[in-house]
Amino acid sequence: MKLKKFHKHCSYFTENLKKHCMRDHHCDEEVVPLSRQSKCGRFKVCKIHGDRKHCARMASLGLLPGEEMEIICPENGSLCVVKVRGGSITLDNDTSDKIFITATE
Template sequence: MVKKWFGQGCGFGRKNHNGRCGLKACSGVPLSAKRTCGRTKVCSITGDRKHCARLAAMGLYPGNEIELVSAPDGENCLVRVHGGTISIDRDTLDHIVVTD
């Protein structure tokens, strides 16, 4: 799936003109600000190339639909991606921008 995404010429893994990894700027909120569980869509990934590559390896990239299993009330939260559940820390959650 990631190989297909790279083949579309989206610029994932490098910063484009707005400083985000992804196709375009979005008016979403960081995943750390979400207080309700449920499905949402990843709008963009902020941060440097290392953050983008690490999140892509976990299956999180712009345009991907994810499910927030537990809201980030403390340091970590649970996110379901492609049928698997991963735990993400607060610092990484700040780099994932999702639509409302």
């Protein structure tokens, strides 16, 4: 009972997963690596590839599946700048290659 109450207001991640990611049929047509997106604008993170530590580091910066972000400076062969949860983060090519995004609805 105690555990159920505890869970009551904490279902963001699973909700996000169900809504936006993991289901290939939901986003397969529009999903592209962040490194290939050459335009500024708002996008949604669909999936983050890479080793465990890398994914954890991204998560601590707020880059999680389902999260919306804005591309401030698109990838130009090396780095890009994205705005996530109020902060501007620079990502190199290897990192942005592993972040899959889709246009916001």
